[in-house]
Amino acid sequence: MKQLKALSAPYLVWMFVFILVPLLMVAYFAFTTDEGTLTMQYISDVGQYANIFVRSIWLALIATVICLVVAYPLAFILSRMDKHKQGTMLMIVMLPMWMNFLLRTYAWMTLLGNNGIINYLLGEIGLGPFKLINTSGAVVLGMVYNYLPFMILPLYSVIVKIDKSVIEAASDLGCNFWNTLLRVIVPLSVPGITSGITMVFVPAISTFIISRMLGGGSNLLIGDLIEMQFLGNAYNPHLGAAISLVLMVIILLIMTVMNQFSPDDQVLI
C-alpha cells in the first residue's frame, strides 16, 4: 500500500497546485476588493445577470437532452455490432475530436451563414434563405455537435458491458424487445447516462466561444460574461471570479440532483 501512495504523490501535488490553489484564489477574489478587504458586493452584483444564467442553463439543458436522445440509440446499436465493426464505428465517432474545437465551430459559421452552403442548397430547390446563424438554435446546434461524442462514449462503454445473459433471461421470461429495453437495459445503463449528462452539460453551460461564433454576440452566455470581466473593457477580475463561483455552485447543485439517479454505491458527490 505504501508504494501505491508514493505513486500517487505527483498527482496529489498536481491537484494541489493546479486545482485546489486556483479554486481558493477564485473564492478569494470573489469575496475581496482590490485593497483586499472583505466584501459581498460582487456576489450580490451577480444577481443582475440572472437572465443570462437562466438562458445558459436552458440552452445547455436543451443541448444535453438532444445529445441524450441522439446518442442513446446510437450507443445501443454500436454495442450490438460485430467486435471489429465496433472499433471502426467508434473511431468515426471520435474522429471530429481530433480536429481543433475552434476550427470545427468556425466551419459551422460558413455552413450556416446567410450565403452559406446550407442556404445555398436550399435556395437551389427554391426554399429560404433562412436565418440560421446568430440564433440561439445555432448555439444549441454548436453545443450538440461539439459535445455529442462525450455522450456517446460513456453510454457505449456501459451498455457494451451489460451481461448478455441478463437480456436472454429477460426474453426467456417473456419480455418483448421494448420491455427488455425499458426495464433491463436502460436501468442498467443509468451510470452511463448520468456521466454522459455531466460531461455534456458542464462544458455546454460554461462555453463562450460557441455562443460568440454562432450566436452573433447577442446570445450572451455565462462564459461570455466571465470572459468580458477579464478581457473586456472593464477589467474586473473580482466580478468575474464571483460569477465563476456562482456558476460552480449551480453546477454542483445540478450534479447532486443527477447523482440521486445513480445506484447508491456509485454516488460521486
Place this chain on the structure above:
Amino acid sequence: MKKKWLSLVLLPGMLLSLLSGCASEEAEETEEEEVLEAQTLTVSDPDYYTRFKDDGISINVYNWGEYICTGADEGTLNVNAEFTKLTGIKVNYTNFATNEELYAKLKGGGTSYDIVIPSDYMISKMIKEGMIQKLDFSNIPNAGYIMPNFRNLAYDPDNAYSVPYTWGTVGIIYDQTMIDMDEEDIDWDILWDETYLDQILMFDNPRDAFMIAQIMQGYSINTEDPEQLRDCADKLKEQKHVVQAYVMDEIFDKMGAGDALIAPYYAGDALTIMGENEDLNFVVPKSGTNLFVDAMCIPTSAKQKEAAEMYINFMCEPDIAFANIDYICYSTPHSAAFEMLDEETQNNPVSYPDQDFIAEKTSVFVNLSDEANLLMQNLWTEMKSAEDETTNKWLVPIFLVLCLATIIFVLIRRYIKSKKDIF
C-alpha cells in the same frame, strides 16, 4: 488593430506547409536571396546600433498579430532578423489579439516585456497606472521622423511615453452593388437603417460601439457623463433589432463572403478585404470618427530599456518603417516612410484622409475613469442581454417548473426505494 482572423486563416496553411516539408524550406531560401536584391537596408548611424553587439542580450517584443514585416513576401525585409543581424540583440517576438489581453498579461505579472505596442486609450490607462515608463529620446533620434500632427496626442499629451507606429480611422465598409447611394451620403445612420434589416454587422466591443453612437448624438467620444452614456446605450438598443450579429474579427470573413452588407471597420483591414472582394467599398463618415494610433512603449518592468529604445529607433528607420507599413496596409505616421509610398497609396482617401478632416473631425480615445468604464460595460451587457419579451416571459417559469418536477421525481423515487428495502 484586430488581426486575429489571420491566425485562423493561416492555420490550415501552416498545416499544409508542414506536410510539404522540405520543398517549402528550399523555396524560402531562394526567396531570401531575392530579398537581398529587392529591398536593402541602410541605417542612419551604424555605430549606434553596435553598442551591445557582443553582450548576448535579448529583448521581448509583444505586438499585435501580423503587425510586422516578416519577409514572407518576396522582396521584403525580415525586420526582426535584420535587427538581430545589425545589433546582435536577439528578439523574442510574441503576439496579442486585444489591448485588454495585453493589459491583463502585464497586470498579472510573471512576464517581462521590453516593448509593447498598445493602442491609444490603453497607453493612457497604462501611463495613469504607472505600467509604462518615460522614453529617453536621446536614444531614439529617429523619432524626429514622426509627423508633427501625431505628436502630443491626447493619450500621451507630453509625448514622453510612446512613439507612434501606425494609425488609422474607423469607417463603414459596405457592398456597393447592393447599396445604391453616393459615397458622400453614407454616414453612421446607415447602420440603423431598417431597409437593411439583418444585413448589418456591429462592433462587439463597447468602446467602439459607443463611439459610433456618441458621434451620432454629438457627444465627445471620451465622454464620462452618465446621462450621455445612457443616451448612447438607448441609441444602441434601437439598433439591436436591425443588427445581424455583434462581431469583431469575423467582420472580415462575413463581409468578404457577402453574408452582410454593411459593417463598421478599421481602414487598414478594410483595404485588405476590398482587395479580395471587389464589390466592397469603404467610406470614412463625414460626421466624424475615431482616429486610432498604435504606439511603441516600454513597460516599467522592462529589463533591457536601452536595447528596447534601440529597437524603437530601428523601427523608425525609414527603410524599416516603409517595409512594415507596406506589409500591414495601415497608415504610417512616419514622414520618410510616407514619402517612399507610391503615389496611389499616398492619395488614397481610405488610408490618408484629408489633413483638415483629421484635425477637425477625428479624435483619439483616451482612458476613461473606472466609473465610466464600468457604467459603459454594464450598459453594454444590459443592451446585449435584453431579450425579446416573448421568450423572457416563459423562460424563467418553465425552468423553475422543470427544477421542481425533477426534485419531486427524485424524492418520490427515494421514497419508493426506501419502502422496497424493507422487504
